[in-house]
Amino acid sequence: MSRRGDEEYDYLFKVVLIGDSGVGKSNILSRFTRNEFCLESKSTIGVEFATRTLEVEGRTVKSQIWDTAGQERYRAITSAYYRGALGALLVYDVTKPTTFDNVTRWLKELRDHADANIVIMLIGNKTDLRHLRAVNTEDAQSYAEREGLSFIETSALEATNVEKAFQTILGEIYRIISKKSLSSSNDSAAAANIKEGKTIAIGGSETATTNKPCCTS
Amino acid sequence: MERKRSDDYESGPLPSPRALDRFGFVKPDANTSEGVAKTNRSAYEYEKIKERRRVRKWRKMIGVGGSDWKHYLRKKPNVVKRRIRKGIPDCLRGLVWQLISGSRDLLLMNPGVYEQLVIYETSASELDIIRDISRTFPSHVFFQQRHGPGQRSLYNVLKAYSVFDRDVGYVQGMGFLAGLLLLYMSEEDAFWLLVALLKGAVHAPMEGLYLAGLPLVQQYLFQFERLVREHLPKLGEHFSEEMINPSMYASQWFITVFSYSFPFHLALRIWDVFLYEGVKIVFKVGLALLKYCHDDLVKLPFEKLIHGLKNFSEDAMNPDTLLPLAYSIKITKRLEELKLEYEKKNGKITRSREISENEKPILPSIQSN
Structure with a gap:
């Protein structure tokens, strides 16, 4: 799929992919942005980056996604990337209970480093490994409800629900942003910026992802 | 390319005999155009002749099982350095x-x-x-x-x-x-x-690349960012306008010494020099890559810039042009100054790390120097 670089979009959303090492973050990203899956993929060192533009609620939304190394020690580098992110996909592996247990620690990590109103979606990945499943859908679902997160199960390998996961989180972000710009006193100015395709998602940090900040969410 | 996962713990099947390159990596696509294969072959022949000549010199230099190495190194350190920079013969x-x-x-x-x-x-x-x-x-x-x-x-x-x-x-x-x-x-x-x-x-210990907080990665990224601004001011300016910082593209360079995603023949040549001259070469190669691609990079907006910094062109990664360019960049003194500046800025962290290093139990016979 080829995309023009100077494409137009209504919104630009920054999203981070986090979760324990080996849960399939990079393959979720490659499935979403390139429709590829690689069994022989290398572990992610540091951060990787990809984008995709799609229609969300009738608007053209460009998502800038940062994929991060999962090992705890890498948080020294990766946590800087939470700042300015409007969404976080928190991934665990449905065949590895410890990766689900660690979700609590990842939430704390987000609370410490990300913007307070970041939209978080919990993702149980690798549902294709049916015979190895060790985390119940219901348990994860009720955990997500308690914590106020959206929840979905995916298989990056079988391309199940990956598209839906991104659609859902981008839709949620869109609803929050559009509500905000409606209630904003500077409504018309904000709308004008949106039309020009300027970014909405800037935290003003050195690692923020684009060069033309116009407003902070 | 999709295959079923297997999760049993027995030895897996031997990989199918797909086409390998001369280092043993599976070629991305065995059916790539003939033209590419031909140029590779003639380059390979040429390499072989050069390699044979080099091997003879090297064998003489190191002696049987490395017996003459230390003597030679003391006598002619600059010859050693020059030869290593040209690449150590693969068989040695x-x-x-x-x-x-x-x-x-x-x-x-x-x-x-x-x-x-x-x-x-x-x-x-x-x-x-x-x-x-x-x-x-x-x-x-x-x-x-x-x-x-x-x-x-x-x-x-x-x-x-x-x-x-x-x-x-x-x-x-x-x-x-x-x-x-x-x-x-x-x-x-x-x-x-x-x-x-x-x-x-x-050389200086590298363990700081991996210790909690990745302190040495942070230091190297700080040094690298400053060196980019000093050696390639126009690009440095462009990076800050586009909000690009080196953690986005260079952490892998330092953490794996270019072994993660660079062509293997280039990684090996970098390692030859890295082991002899130290981490300096990682900075130099990084700067050389940016310098080589400078005129393209300064034109790119954020997203394409990131992509460009993670996917250098094949000719940028040719060791025989990239390495001489890297050797020509002088940074030794500045690197040391920037290290001191970084340590001053992060004084506390550095001191507490030194204490924990001294307390670290090291096997009795290992001399930590």
Whole structure:
């Protein structure tokens, strides 16, 4: 799929992919942005980056996604990337209970480093490994409800629900942003910026992802 | 390219005999155009002739099993440096790496230690290591077979190191160092070379790349950012306008010494120099890449810039043009100044790290220098 670089979009959303090492973050990203899956993929060192533009609620939304190394020690580098992110996909592996247990620690990590109103979606990945499943859908679902997160199960390998996961989180972000710009006193100015395709998602940090900040969410 | 996952713990099947390059990596696509294959072949022939000449000189220089090495090094250090910069002959690489890194001496001083670490000790990092084994050089034939000899050696070296240095343990990225070494030497030799690098047998210790907080990564990124601004001011300016910082593209360069995603023949040439001259070469090669691609990079907006910084063109990564360019960049003095500046800025952190280093238990016979 080829995309023009100077494409137009209504919104630009920054999203981070986090979760324990080996849960399939990079393959979720490659499935979403390139429709590829690689069994022989290398572990992610540091951060990787990809984008995709799609229609969300009738608007053209460009998502800038940062994929991060999962090992705890890498948080020294990766946590800087939470700042300015409007969404976080928190991934665990449905065949590895410890990766689900660690979700609590990842939430704390987000609370410490990300913007307070970041939209978080919990993702149980690798549902294709049916015979190895060790985390119940219901348990994860009720955990997500308690914590106020959206929840979905995916298989990056079988391309199940990956598209839906991104659609859902981008839709949620869109609803929050559009509500905000409606209630904003500077409504018309904000709308004008949106039309020009300027970014909405800037935290003003050195690692923020684009060069033309116009407003902070 | 989709295949079914297999999760049994027996040795996997041998990888199918797909086309390999001369280092043992599976070629991305065996059916690529004939033209490419032809140019590769003639380049390969030329390399072979050059290599034979070099091997003769090198054999003379190191003597049988490296017996003349130290003598030669003392007598003609500049000849050694020049020859290493031209590339160590592939058939002698493993031996020479051990000689120049000081790992040979560690090995001889510590008989039986590696075996002890592998067989009798247990490591808290075992599961982390296992999880990454098949994700380290997955396209190299030696590491492809599930639980095959390559994967087992990789596991052993990493586990042994995680026991040897429990403060570092195992950190993602170390596998690429160990994997690269294992393609040129035995497990035990690779382990001691890893020790020599991380504990600093010849050059400054690298363990800070992997310790909690990744302090050395942070320091190197700080130094690199400043060097970019000083050596390539226009690009440095463009980077800050586009809000690009080196953690977005250069952390892998330092953490794996270019072994993660660069063409293997280039990585090897960098390692030749890295083991002899130290981490300086990583900065120089990084700057050389940016310099070589400067005129393209300054025009790119954020997203394309990131892509460009992670996917350099093939001609940018040709060792015979990139390395001479890297050698021409002088940074030694500035690098030291920037290190002091960074330490001043982060004074507290540095001091507390030094204390923990001194308290670290090191095997009795290992001299930490």
